[in-house]
Amino acid sequence: MKRFNHIDATSLEQAAELLREHGGNSHVIAGGSDLLGGLKDNLWMEYPEAVINLKTIPGLKDIKEEEDGLHIGAMVTLTEVSESEVVKGAWSGLAEAARRTASPLLRNIGTISGNICQENRCWYYRYPDKIGGRIDCVRKGGKRCLAVPGDHRYHSIFGAVNKCIAVNPSDTAPALIALNATIKTTKRDIPADEFFTAEMGAQSTVLEHDEIVREILVPRPAAGNGNAFRKIAFRKSIDFALVNCAASVTLKDGVVESARICLNGVHNNPRRCKDSEEALIGSPLTREAAEKAGEIAVADAKPLILNMFKVNMAKTIVADTLMDCAG
Template identity: 70%
Template structure:
């Protein structure tokens, strides 16, 4: 790890000013992803400074009001998973937080950090110290090395700018399904517009001096239901092979509104638009949920070694929808 300045900000404005002062700087909340990036010398340009956000008061609150749920950027995944407020009204989000990482990681990992972490690929994240830099396309190389190489855990919906690394977040699909808003020191961003693998190494639309300050989730209403499922080799401790979140409302036994999101299958969290359009106005049954799973994967373009993800994703979409039906 190369040397850098460590600054402790006392306000969001101070942290943003510090980011603006340096050409290469990052903020740190929980640090579970950032520290790994630093230790492995991941970036082409090492940061000059790291700005600590944990010293800023007021960024770690959980609040419910008539508009919905308000989460501070530094709320840990453990607190979200164990919050009665979240579990009772937004169970899909609580379950996604509970399924993220190990208990130790959930104790330090924050909700903002979980949605801002960089995409996962063993070529991109290969440690510099184990034989030198691997210049994949995300590091300025000319091609994605996973396409002709080992792509078992990579995108089944094609590449973005030649890269087939996947978004690894568990809470991201839950927040997409729940139609959340990401609040920063500059603007409010609909969650559907927040993720942007198109920018190369960066996985979100955040500008250099922009800091996530909180996340708002609208109230689902009395008829609202949500659920989350994850498939991983070692349950929650591993990144997902496939995960899925769904949120819906029922009216007289039929689906009035529905949002479905997969992750671990593409560069960005993947909205299942065709499945949502099919389910609107339908009763939710095992048959309709299974058909929704088929439609969700209709545009899949798997490679030789990740074809297994297609039937897996179809099944997890159907099962997640049926979990919504089980809720009282």
């Protein structure tokens, strides 16, 4: 790695001020599992001159159940989320999403805020500079997405955003969207399904450069709610998802009163399946209804030759996750 200034922040306000002071040549570090890889591989067009450490800021490590729901501090690790008895109670889909992320060692390091803020995955974009030089794909100022004519096995099956077909890699993101969470930052409150964007180049969220996640609020599920998460990956540990899915379904008198379904690993942003949700409302949550919802979820898929297999995966995982919600 190249030299950079490592600065321990004592408050979120100071961290934001340091980001403004150093401009685009600065990053914050939480767990660092994604950031350090980028530094070692010289991933970005300009190497950062400053890294601001958030681990030295007090008050960001709590998991609290309050009247309005579950409050998770930005620096809470994925292991802590997955093992929390509070989270495993009413928010079991989120606990399972955290448990299925990466490996045990990485979950001990990685934070929930880092997991939702990591950059999208593509081996062309993330090609290490030390192995023959950096590859300038469209996200690095190049003219085209190299995955489209190249190796796109694990890329988007729903088309491109700004010519790029890299997918969002987060496991906790679809769970937070399905559970209608709110991302609370140093500037605003952002609904989880408005938090992600691929419109800003390398960046995968709507965060401004000097804006930092401080807490995630997950509302308390209604009576009769079931929520769940499933993931398909080559290996149960370490690997990013080929496809994952989270769902939250509330039943009243045996029929679906409300539903939220989110796929990930299939598009540049986590993909909310609103048409599938609407198809479930007012009917019993049967296997037949769940399979129909899965078919609707992929009705407008546009796979490429090498990733067509992900369409059936997505269709099936939606149905299976919904049946998990039904118990």
